[in-house]
Amino acid sequence: SYKKMKRAGAFDEKLLVYDQVKPDVHLDSLKPEPIYRGHPDKPMVSFIINVAWGNEYLQEMLPVLQKHRVKATFFLEGRWVKHHPELAKAIQNGGHEIGNHSYNHPDMSKLTRERISEQLRMTNEQIDETLGVKPKWFAPPSGSFRKEVVDQAHKMGMGTILWTVDTIDWQKPQPAVLQQRVLSKVHNGAMILMHPTDPTAKSLAVLIQNLHEKGYQIGTVSQLMNEKRLVEE
Template sequence: MKKAWILLVIGLAAWILVNNPIVNKYVASIKQSEVPTIKQSDSLYQSIVKHASTYEIPPSDAKIDRVWKAIPGYNGLKVDLTASYKNMKSKGIFDEKKLVFTQTKPQVHLQDLPPSPIYKGHPEKPMVSFIINVAWGNEYLSEMLATLKRHHVSASFFLEGNWVKQNPELAKMIVSAGHEVGNHSYSHPDMKRLTAPLAREQITKTNEIIEAATGVKCVWFAPPSGSYRDETIKVADELNMLTVMWTVDTVDWKKPSPEVLINRVMSKIDNGSMVLMHPTESTANSLDKLITLIEQRNLKIGTVSELMNEERIQK
């Protein structure tokens, strides 16, 4: 009987040790501290350490640019010494193609900046976004959505509140297709001329309508015609929203031919560009070729949220 109790106590103590997070953390730290010791005299490991700084890229902080206003941060790269060593160990020779990297975060993020409009993403990020403002043009939406789906491209649709109120099913269709939706005011006013209370009403009312129709809570605001004043940006910021403008304008409302529209965009597009468009015949007829040409330049196409996040795209 006494022996059984002793075994029970030993078993209980062992269970406590195995499941104790403090003990587990201590054991893990010991194992981790052993790694460099084991590799200290390993020539391959030392070679990786020696070359690591050559391949590392420091992160880039978010900042306010004199021309482009708010610019998001961008992750840096750091060599994972242990993972790289394991990758090369079988052959025992240094191979830069087998280096493993981890991303390092900047110290200043977009949300740390004072309220400011955003005209583009980080200039080193090989990605662009389509900003599609919707207040009319229902007849071209289906074709544009079909083209985007065919190319596996997600865009950011900025919806007017009054339009969503009248077309809730179309708003749902945009979200169901995997696209991002943002706020484009309620009645398309000149936001620059509105007082703060009226600006807040336009944005808040639209947020409520979009959320009721689609279940999506908007985080981006695009002022109609790009018209705003500092107070407009502050009102959006108080509502936990960032204000988005554009880098490249298709001017599709002037009904340009597909050739003119495509040349206009491709002559200006670059890392971080945000391309403004609407559901128009010109854009619907240009979208397929435009996507192909952009991707041929090794630029990814993503939503505004994807463009603004700090995740580094590995080439």
């Protein structure tokens, strides 16, 4: 790279030649713990969208994501998938990642081991039956969990996902307030928590545009957790 640019007499990013070096420690090598963010040196963020209600706003959000070619990770409640299979399929057909959000939105931290396992299993079975997908990630409702929840999810092949930036959209803030809340706190590796709500639907295009202008890629949780610094679009 140096020799090419020396001959040209100027720095040119397109002439850089490099290889990405794999890390010594891999995510799969670590003991199961909740994940709050991606790597701080990776200029990517993820939209994590928890779905148990808000169908009318979901139908507004999906075309915006498609228009801007943004893929998100949707954590679906099992009961919701059972009652709204066509909407679940619309999310999948948009190329989005599908995660587990429990079966009927309990406080997972207060359940017995057997009930934790049942919530996770029933949701995975419903998602598999409806979409033919096995979730890699689990997002506990309201972010409530204890170690047993993380361990049970791990036994089922799922990592437990939380967030670093919360839209708090369920409180129905003005779109400008939601946008400022996100854009003032966003950082490399941020996972941005959303729900299908009116302020989120109205803010989504603005957030995408501003995040791209700040130099962030927007990808799924799996893309964010990928060891590669950048994901090819």
